[in-house]
Amino acid sequence: MSVINQLVGAPPRPGSRLTFTRLGRTESWDLTEVWELSGRVAGYLLGLGIRPGDRIGVLAANSLEWVLLDLAALRIKAVTAGFDPGKFDASGTELVARYGLAVLFTDQHQTAGRVRPIVAVRDLPPLDADLPSAVWEPGDTPALKFTSGSSGPAKSLLASAGSMDSSLAAVQDIFAHGPGDDLFVFLPLSLLQQRYWVYSAFVFGHDVTVSTYEAAFAGLRATRPTVVMGVPGFYETTRAHLEATAARTGASPSEAAVEVFGDRIRYLWTGSAPAAPATLRYFGRAGLPIFEGYGLNETCIVAKNHPGAHRPGSVGRVLPGKEVLIDLDGVINIRSEFPVATRYEHAGPGESEAMFRPGGIVHTGDLGHLDEDGYLFVHGRADDVIVLENGKKIIVRPIEERLKACPVIEDCVVTNPSQRQLVAIVSPATHPVDARLIAAALRQANAALDHDEQIAKAVLADRFTVDNGLLGSQFKPRRKQIEARYRRLVIDPEEGIRA
């Protein structure tokens, strides 16, 4: 039976727990209790008139209610649409209209029409009748998920039950999560993959601890998980902290790591973006195996290193149900036995066709190769992309194009040394430079950009030329050389022109 149908078909075995740890508060439930509570929420949703295929939005930070709503939606074959409050500036009412939601639950203190407070699902009465049975077919779509757009609102797609099953089963095959494990999740539950670890706990019988971003470090130490679900920005920041701690206290890397992660780590998961090889090596030497993988929102998990097959520098072997096809340009294309989707639900003109190709193939835009043993190596993006520490991917080219459209900017490269704020390295069109005009250009560009895409400041560079090595032979800016030459100005908070 499929993993999703095992999840919705029967209560879990007792003995595994769901724990929520926030700053100042930790609560824990046996999964059988969570199952029973999710049944109450399912009954409540049916009472609101929610029917199979209806979309239920959740705009909230990680919480028990988040999990209950998602499980309830699965149990009545509704579609969960998760919105991270840090990413979506739109009001609940706007999200309801934009994404066709039957109802939206939020912790953002908004109540209007179909927008309800998420606490409404916490203290519901027990069910007085059985729920109708729910069976998900591979082509059904339990989740509406969002992915970074090149401009404007996020793109969305409906993820298939078949792709979710395929990924959950493949991951379970290689990591064998089970009794004794506690998977630590601190990224937003609005990301479908973070909810996978809750589903996995129900089906494969392990603990799962969900934290908030802010409570992650305090929660890790208190929880002593066996697995941490992170992204490269998290591990790179943590590595810097461990190195500083070791230098300050004289602790060994492994002793410093135990202080942060606890003493039970089986492995660290990293994905969503390439991790720095030095960071991967650091954790390996500190006694914490870390496994890099590869996948997009549009493909789900494609490849993953794991204890049984790990080749440093690669993103692992390709998982069952996925096939990697490298095209003549060296771009990775993915064919899935159960495609995640065949088109976007919401996207700009031509974006679906550019990503989803006939035959269930996804054109990733990433460059890579497979070695003779089937390990996949990713070399970078065909288009340049910046990945923030929260995992959000920022496609910089449209932002750079927008800046270059301003008459005072001849050329520019957008970078993000802090993994949070974007900085533009600008080659001005006129000399001497009028800083007020550059600031005005930033403000003008920012006005049309999403929150995460906005430029915090610009630093002034020499004119990019082939002679000075800042332009390539095709007259394209040489990103790495430019970033290296102006790194001091970029990271110095006293330097630059702010928007």
Next chain:
Amino acid sequence: MPDPIETTARAALAEVLPQDLPPQAIDLDAELDHLGLTSLNKVLFLTSVCDRTQVGLHHFTEHDLAAMRTLGQVVEALSRHAEVS
């Protein structure tokens, strides 16, 4: 004599800033964002400074953390709880 919480907080912050800045050179009123502190580094900094000053992080909520935008505000918040802990 300098406030021990401020001294500890300055040292902890200097460790996580992207540029080399002597602890005493950090402006108490400078926005942590403008100093180049990422959101995760801010969490690490606050966790670390709570550890070193023995002020329990449990005194604060996620909302409290978001409201601490300068080093001065961090020192003030920690000092408030240090007096009662």
